Amino acid sequence: MAGEVLLRLLLLGLIGKKTTLYLTFVIESINILFLYFIFFLNVMPMLCCTGVVTPQVEKPLYPKAGTESTAIDDGSSPPITLQRSFVYFGRAYDKIYVNHNGHLTFNSPYSSYSPERFPLNGPIDIIAPFWTDLDNREMGKILYNQYTSGMVLQKATQDINTYFPNLNFKAEWVFVATWNEVAYYPNSRTKTTAQAVLISGGQNSFVLMNYGIIASTSRKVQAGYDTINSEHHYTLPGSFSSAATGSNSNFRLSSNVNVPGRWAFRTDNGTTGCTFNGEPVQLGDSFWSDSTCAQKCTCTTTGLQCSNQPCSFSQVCMPDSFQFSCQSVQRRTCTVSGDPHYYTFDNKVFHFQGTCTYVLSEQCQNELPYFRVEGKNEHLGSTRVSWTGLVKVFVYNETIELVKRTTGKAKVSKDTSLNTS
Numbered sequence: 080m081a082g083e084v085l086l087r088l089l090l091l092g093l094i095g096k097k098t099t100l101y102l103t104f105v106i107e108s109i110n111i112l113f114l115y116f117i118f119f120l121n122v123m124p125m126l127c128c129t130g131v132v133t134p135q136v137e138k139p140l141y142p143k144a145g146t147e148s149t150a151i152d153d154g155s156s157p158p159i160t161l162q163r164s165f166v167y168f169g170r171a172y173d174k175i176y177v178n179h180n181g182h183l184t185f186n187s188p189y190s191s192y193s194p195e196r197f198p199l200n201g202p203i204d205i206i207a208p209f210w211t212d213l214d215n216r217e218m219g220k221i222l223y224n225q226y227t228s229g230m231v232l233q234k235a236t237q238d239i240n241t242y243f244p245n246l247n248f249k250a251e252w253v254f255v256a257t258w259n260e261v262a263y264y265p266n267s268r269t270k271t272t273a274q275a276v277l278i279s280g281g282q283n284s285f286v287l288m289n290y291g292i293i294a295s296t297s298r299k300v301q302a303g304y305d306t307i308n309s310e311h312h313y314t315l316p317g318s319f320s321s322a323a324t325g326s327n328s329n330f331r332l333s334s335n336v337n338v339p340g341r342w343a344f345r346t347d348n349g350t351t352g353c354t355f356n357g358e359p360v361q362l363g364d365s366f367w368s369d370s371t372c373a374q375k376c377t378c379t380t381t382g383l384q385c386s387n388q389p390c391s392f393s394q395v396c397m398p399d400s401f402q403f404s405c406q407s408v409q410r411r412t413c414t415v416s417g418d419p420h421y422y423t424f425d426n427k428v429f430h431f432q433g434t435c436t437y438v439l440s441e442q443c444q445n446e447l448p449y450f451r452v453e454g455k456n457e458h459l460g461s462t463r464v465s466w467t468g469l470v471k472v473f474v475y476n477e478t479i480e481l482v483k484r485t486t487g488k489a490k491v492s493k494d495t496s497l498n499t500s
């Protein structure tokens with residue numbers, strides 16, 4: 080693989096003649112003008128005349144109602160006695176705390192305003208739809224409510240049966256905590272809305288995380304859940320990145336249940352994860368399943384989902400703690416151009432005017448498969464200057480010849496002269 084990648088690098092550098100570049104530029108310019116022309120002819124009238132049709136999209140938020148927590152920065156609700164026990168990965172809880180910095184805890188209030196990455200591997204069960212430094216002293220309300228009958232229960236029953244079919248689930252109790260239009264610290268007057276919905280019925284329990292408008296901030300945000308010793312944990316994609324907040328917040332625009340702004344998790348001891356070759360995989364975790372990193376697999380609520388997703392050009396496939404992963408590596412380029420100038424991998428410049436054949440690059444470390452790249456010069460007009468007339472690449476028992484003025488074509492032949500063992 081490394082040889083192939085290197086080869087691509089070299090080929091790109093070696094056949095990039097000035098005239099070809101100029102022609103490509105002219106053709107691309109014409110193409111762009113043509114595309115603009117087509118756009119104005121076809122697309123603009125459609126936009127002007129047909130308008131924009133907005134499909135009906137389910138709103139992610141549950142009713143924002145109930146008891147309001149006191150306006151205290153880094154505060155928490157008093158212990159809230161639950162009308163039904165909530166089973167959280169095998170532990171049944173009868174009380175909960177709504178913490179003002181965007182999380183719920185069960186055993187004691189938790190004031191932490193500084194998000195930490197899950198898994199914490201710590202002594203805490205935590206449900207964190209939006210763990211960051213929020214401030215409800217002047218802006219926003221933090222509300223919580225419990226339901227054991229009525230529309231909210233019906234909605235929860237319907238939602239869970241949609242997201243987790245074949246359980247024949249019936250909601251008996253719903254708890255909704257809403258951080259409604261709360262500002263970032265300190266009194267920033269921004270508005271951010273996030274919600275945690277705890278749902279239980281029979282032996283099953285679930286958590287929904289719902290998102291409204293999320294104000295932009297440079298603060299870090301952890302969204303997801305974690306458990307004692309992180310036996311189970313999940314991090315919403317976008318956490319700890321610039322994709323957490325603002326109008327493009329991934330929490331709000333994406334979903335694991337096809338409802339933008341809603342994320343649903345089963346939180347009893349049920350089938351929360353997946354297995355691969357008999358090994359457990361946690362919900363939300365991703366890995367590449369083989370040593371060539373051809374397929375990336377992610378454990379979702381509907382099982383292990385795998386798709387073709389090879390490493391990018393600047394990555395290599397490496398063994399990881401679980402299976403394999405694509406990891407970024409530093410790459411360098413060497414090029415030959417003009418009459419002829421040699422730019423080396425370490426950014427030195429040389430000029431050779433001879434008409435010899437030069438070794439441009441070849442294997443010098445055993446971990447790479449054998450390869451060699453040769454460049455043959457020929458005179459350019461006079462005998463005083465020369466340019467590259469032929470490039471030969473020897474790799475994987477084949478010889479690839481790139482000849483001047485044959486852009487886009489290469490001659491490939493089986494090579495029997497090289498010892499490639």
Ligand SMILES: [Ca+2]
Nearest residue numbers: 153192212213
């Ligand atoms: Ca705070």
